[in-house]
Amino acid sequence: MQDFLAFINQVLWGAILLYLVPATGIWFTLRCSFIQFRYFLPAVKSLKITFRTKNKNITPFQSICTSMAARVGSGNLAGVVIALAGGGPGALFWMWFAALTGMATTFAECTLAQLYKTPNKNGGFRGGPAWYMAHGLGMRWMGIAFSLFLLVAFGLVFNTVQANAIAVVMSGSFSVTPIISGSVLAIIACLVFTRGLPGIARILQWLVPLMAILWISVSLCVMFTHIEQVPGVMRRVIEYAFGWQQVTSGALGYTLSQAIASGLQRAMFSNESGMGSTPNAAAAAEAIPAHPASQGIVQMAGVMFDTFGICTATAAIVLLSDSNTDVIDRANSINMLQNALSTLSGAWGADFVAFITVLFAFTSVLANYSYAENNLSFLHLDSPRIVTLLRVIVSLTLLAGALSSIDLVWSLADIIMAFMAITNLTAILLLSPVVRDVTLDYHRQRKLGQTPTFDPDRFPDISGQLFPGVWKVKK
Template identity: 60%
Template sequence: MPDYLSFINEVLWGSMMIYLLFAAGIWFTVRSGFIQFRSIPQLRKNLKNSLSPQPGGLTSFQALCTSLAARVGSGNLAGVALAISAGGPGAIFWMWMTAIIGMATSFAECSLAQLYKEADKQGQFRGGPAWYMARGLGMRWMGVLFSIFLLVAYGLIFNTVQAHSVAHALRFAFDCPEVLTGGTLAALTLVVVVTGIKGVARLMQWMVPVMALLWVMASLLICAWHAEQLPAVFNLIFKSAFGWREAAAGALGYTLSQALTAGFQRGMFSNEAGMGSTPNAAAAAASWPPHPASQGIVQMIGVFVDTIIICTASAMIVLLAGPVDLPADTAGIQIIQQALINLTGGWGAGFVGFIIILFAFSSIVVNYIYAENNLLFLHPDARRSRWLLRGGVAVMVLLGSLLSLPTVWQLADIIMALMAITNLTAILLLSPVVTLIARDYLRQRKLGVQPVFDVSRYPEIEEQLAPGAWDDLPRR
């Protein structure tokens, strides 16, 4: 089975996904008017506005923290270590590239999710790729296909990745049995997910900033302690990114292809730009200012924080520690634990174990919220199915602590590629709408007025929207 999965991965990632992701990122960078660069002066203001509650949905900050909770998981620790193992230090450069161009892709998908959102029976906004496929493209079948992919990915497979990292981190640090870790994690997940999207969002708006700050501060302290090595580390990253570092003195040389593939795979798993997951959180927000682009810009911040800040923090720890003396098939999380032990002493393994518990638990909870959202697209009154989904999540968390690492990561890569292909196809078909949203927002910003999306200006889009989503905008 692993050989078969490896072949599928090679076909998807070696021949298709890298070019598709790169092309989509460049396309939306141009079509949105280089929005990720032009919106920099507005980022502080957008973050400030994101704290203000609005009727009908989460605050933008809650939606940002919810999406960050899904992004900031084992991929930021174990995934970075695996990327360096598979593609060398140069993989980190290509992870940065996925973030920079992925910000435009994230803007596109999250703005579309905001535009095509609709209110459920409780008045909570819902939406995501399935909704803009059904409403924007008139292709409900495509939305159904995407929802099935997402249910399998976020309801099942990705949770095994998170549980696997936690179980192996705690075994390495405290010799805690994997079954005990998986069972406890599954039980805690069930307790939290029954509170629904609003309860999860309230938890994540406090949990995510704290856990991210803890990890980044630890990395900054280590970097300050080893400041004299930093120029050599960054030089190694840039040289290895283009295959300029040759094998010498017992060191392994990596090709451009290896660095590129590993960087894009792990970068996308981490920041999720283009995968179609983040729009599920973006659609739940009642953005202020009341314009689809405002939520797109807020979610771009999440891509930057996840990859440029948190993944880089992990990469610095691994690269400053140098080669770690562990077996070739060692789990990625154990690589970063051993790296921190080499740099700081024995307490490093326990600290990583604590951080990965926070990272993985937040991801598992929000993964369920994404899966539930798409379950409701397929069947709006899915009460019994919700409990089946919750049970499935708990079982996969338990099993994930026992599965072998290569199988888990290969399955995650395959389902991630299938989701991304479906979602990228949809947002590329809707790129004229993305351009319209970006231009409308930037035009109003240039005029010095607060952007408001006036649907009456665009009758061809207005007829596609859910009633009440944009025609009764709040005023201040």
């Protein structure tokens, strides 16, 4: 079974997504006039928003915290270690590359999610890839397929990954058996699930910044105390990224393709650019200013912060410790990170990694569930009974994840992530003319010194595809 999954994974990532992911990012970088470079500072500034809106929508800040929670799971810890094990130090460079191009992809998918959002029965909004596939492309079947992929991925598989990470660190650091940690996680998560997306977003707006600041601060302290090693680490990253080290040493270890594939694969699992998950949070946010592109710009900052901040912090700890990632497998990746930080900073490092892993994984579980619940509404399955059933199933999945085989879990996660990405990337590429037109409209108003406001009447080709009244313009 494991060999079969590995073969499927190699086909999807080695023959399709290895080219599709960066090509899509480069396409939207050009199509949107280098949007990630032109509007990065406005993206950061736009996060200075109050924690509440006048209606029941979540704020842009809550939206990015929710999407960050989904990104900042064990993929930013164990996933980075796995990337370094599979592709060597050079994988980190390709994670950076994937983040830079992925910012444009994220802008495109989140702009589309805002554009095609629809009201929900609670007074807020719902939206995401399934909606723009159905309304923008007129392919509801495609939206149904994507929603089913997402329900399996974020409701089941990815939460299993997070639960497994929590069980591993709780067992190794605090001698808590997996059955106990899994049961406690399932109960607490189920209680939080009952708060729905707005309630989850309000919790995450506090937890996500706290845990991110803690992890990055510790990494910066470690780099400062080992500052003499930093230039050497950077040199290794660049040499392995382009195969220079292998050429000069005759090494047969990491190849250029391994570095690229590992970096792109783990980068997508981490920052989720193009996977179609982040748009679910972006669509639920109130656009400030009232233009679809504004939320796309906000979400770009999340990709940059995730990869250049948190993932780089993890990689720095591993590479500075000079740990032998050649022999690391997925089952002990978190343990390896614990050993790395302990080597650099002392015995407290292992317990700190365990604490951060629990925070990262728990918040990721909450965001993952909110994405799954969101897509029930697209399938018209959001009745109270079915939503309750989803909460029970996800909670049981968390318990199962704490007791499952990590290799099988990671293989399933990679495969389902590939299916989601292929479906979503195909959709946004087909809708790239819409993304271009909306982006140009945003650029035009900014150049005129105006606060961008979206007027559907300026877009007769797409205005009929939008839900009536969602984009109201004050005359």
